[in-house]
Amino acid sequence: MTPPEGLWKEKVERPWISTQPLGLAYVAAAIRDQGFQVEMLDAYSLGLSGQVIAREIAELRPDVVGISSLTPQWPDVETLADIVKAQNQDIITVVGGPHVTALPRDSAGHRSVDIAVVGEGEDTMVEICEAAAGETGFSGVDGIVIGLNGEIESTPLRVRNMALDQVPFPAHDLLPEPALYNPFPVWGTGGNFSCMISGRGCPYDCSFCDVTEQQGKRYRLRSAVNIVDELTWLHEEFGVRTFSFRDPSVVCKRSRLMEMCELISERGLDMGWTCSSRANEVDLEMLQAMKNAGCRLVQYGIEVGNAELLKEIKKVSKERVIQAVSDTRKAGLSAHGYFLFGFVEETEETLKETVEFSKQLELDSAGFAVMVPFPGTQEFEKYRQEGLLLTEDWREYDVMGKPVYRHKHISNEKLTRAPRMAYRSFYMRPSIIARHLRKMTSFGVVRNYLRSARMMFN
Ligand code: B12
Numbered sequence: 001m002t003p004p005e006g007l008w009k010e011k012v013e014r015p016w017i018s019t020q021p022l023g024l025a026y027v028a029a030a031i032r033d034q035g036f037q038v039e040m041l042d043a044y045s046l047g048l049s050g051q052v053i054a055r056e057i058a059e060l061r062p063d064v065v066g067i068s069s070l071t072p073q074w075p076d077v078e079t080l081a082d083i084v085k086a087q088n089q090d091i092i093t094v095v096g097g098p099h100v101t102a103l104p105r106d107s108a109g110h111r112s113v114d115i116a117v118v119g120e121g122e123d124t125m126v127e128i129c130e131a132a133a134g135e136t137g138f139s140g141v142d143g144i145v146i147g148l149n150g151e152i153e154s155t156p157l158r159v160r161n162m163a164l165d166q167v168p169f170p171a172h173d174l175l176p177e178p179a180l181y182n183p184f185p186v187w188g189t190g191g192n193f194s195c196m197i198s199g200r201g202c203p204y205d206c207s208f209c210d211v212t213e214q215q216g217k218r219y220r221l222r223s224a225v226n227i228v229d230e231l232t233w234l235h236e237e238f239g240v241r242t243f244s245f246r247d248p249s250v251v252c253k254r255s256r257l258m259e260m261c262e263l264i265s266e267r268g269l270d271m272g273w274t275c276s277s278r279a280n281e282v283d284l285e286m287l288q289a290m291k292n293a294g295c296r297l298v299q300y301g302i303e304v305g306n307a308e309l310l311k312e313i314k315k316v317s318k319e320r321v322i323q324a325v326s327d328t329r330k331a332g333l334s335a336h337g338y339f340l341f342g343f344v345e346e347t348e349e350t351l352k353e354t355v356e357f358s359k360q361l362e363l364d365s366a367g368f369a370v371m372v373p374f375p376g377t378q379e380f381e382k383y384r385q386e387g388l389l390l391t392e393d394w395r396e397y398d399v400m401g402k403p404v405y406r407h408k409h410i411s412n413e414k415l416t417r418a419p420r421m422a423y424r425s426f427y428m429r430p431s432i433i434a435r436h437l438r439k440m441t442s443f444g445v446v447r448n449y450l451r452s453a454r455m456m457f458n
């Protein structure tokens with residue numbers, strides 16, 4: 001299950017942005033592959049209430065319930081686990097996902113959580129289900145923290161799976177139909193949408209990101225054939241027309257990218273797609289091949305405009321960013337940049353430099369937000385060590401919210417306003433307005449613009 005937003009305050013809201021919970025769907029596929037009966041409830045995306053979930057549990061009568069958690073979702077996960085246990089105390093409750101991996105002992109400490117899974121959950125969940133079925137106890141399962149009987153016990157870490165082509169595709173058939181999902185407009189528009197992951201892990205270790213910590217410091221890649229097989233399945237079985245690669249590794253191996261683009265064209269997959277990329281990993285030829293294979297837009301995590309700060313947070317140099325954005329446009333693709341405010345070393349001057357840099361680049365669109373130091377990241381440790389964290393109430397750890405720290409050089413009012421000011425400065429330019437007006441060719445596109453504007457200027 002995914003936890004519905006607002007469950008902790010009994011006021012569930014259906015999020016206006018949602019995509020398939022791939023992590024959970026990977027875990028579901030792995031257990032089903034081993035013969036267990038599985039149901040998935042994407043309660044977050046559907047906005048299901050506590051009563052509806054309780055009814056589902058009573059009807060399905062599961063032996064094990066798995067719940068996925070990102071950091072701001074944790075209070076909802078606790079409430080969800082309480083609801084499950086209230087139905088039947090004997091159900092084994094298992095939590096996993098990025099928040100649990102960062103804080104497994106805290107997670108397993110909640111009264112209604114029996115097991116917290118650290119890292120990737122496919123093999124671990126299979127072994128948990130086998131242990132539950134055989135009533136053998138869970139101490140032999142690697143990669144978990146057991147919170148049963150009020151005691152906390154950790155088992156040895158699990159070795160990461162290198163053979164991603166052997167991992168079953170996410171169980172899309174157990175999820176709501178693609179039309180029910182609403183991705184960020186910049187991730188994809190124009191038909192049924194799905195997310196994709198082309199690999200796991202990341203060697204870069206940017207100071208604000210927990211992917212390296214979660215998935216390891218080296219890329220583990222699926223083969224081009226394996227990726228395109230999944231795309232073909234999504235297209236043919238679920239009518240998916242648009243997709244987005246959400247991992248950073250899709251462009252990291254040139255030969256694989258070229259092969260993947262060729263295969264997409266060879267199979268005649270008429271799908272539009274977007275991807276995220278490190279600016280230092282693309283070149284013009286690759287971008288042209290991507291364009292020919294249906295790619296429409298590449299997103300770059302640029303983050304800031306000050307050269308020293310870029311080094312500090314381990315992001316790509318300004319020169320490489322300028323080159324990548326220019327090559328992207330040259331290849332006929334749209335370029336989107338993400339920017340963040342509020343790094344520990346930020347100053348009022350660097351805030352301005354970031355906005356100026358965003359406008360100097362040939363970007364089509366940009367996203368600005370206040371940096372959230374998620375647990376498990378270097379930024380979290382820096383803020384904590386300096387005693388600047390204002391709260392560890394995880395509900396507040398939301399990129400759409402206010403800063404969860406006191407900044408040494410910038411007032412919180414100014415930091416909170418920074419994204420809105422940046423959006424105005426970036427978008428209220430005649431060249432950008434003209435470019436976007438040219439793209440407003442249908443009602444669907446206009447609606448997406450309105451949705452984006454609501455997010456930007458809220
Ligand atoms: C797609 C995506 C989304 C989608 C869908 C999220 C989802 N449920 O999958 C949407 C758009 C909804 C989303 C939202 C947010 N996201 Co997001 N998102 C991603 C993204 C790009 C891909 C996720 C993915 O599919 N990963 C691949 C799969 C294989 O990995 P996985 O999800 O971690 O799953 C594995 C394990 O975690 C584990 N597992 C996961 N669930 C479970 C459950 C059980 C029971 C078990 C046993 C194991 C298990 O097993 C899985 C398979 O190996 C990641 C970045 C990334 N590359 O992972 C960020 C990421 C997960 N998101 C992140 C963040 C911060 C957010 C937001 C909190 C942003 C915000 N608003 O502040 C919101 C949360 C919304 C909310 N209100 O709660 C962070 C998480 C940090 C954290 N500690 O929470 C990430 C890692 C990005 C980053 N670089 O920091 N996101």
Ligand code: SF4
Nearest residue numbers: 202205206209211248
């Ligand atoms: S921000 Fe991107 S490049 Fe940096 S560590 Fe995270 S996934 Fe890797």
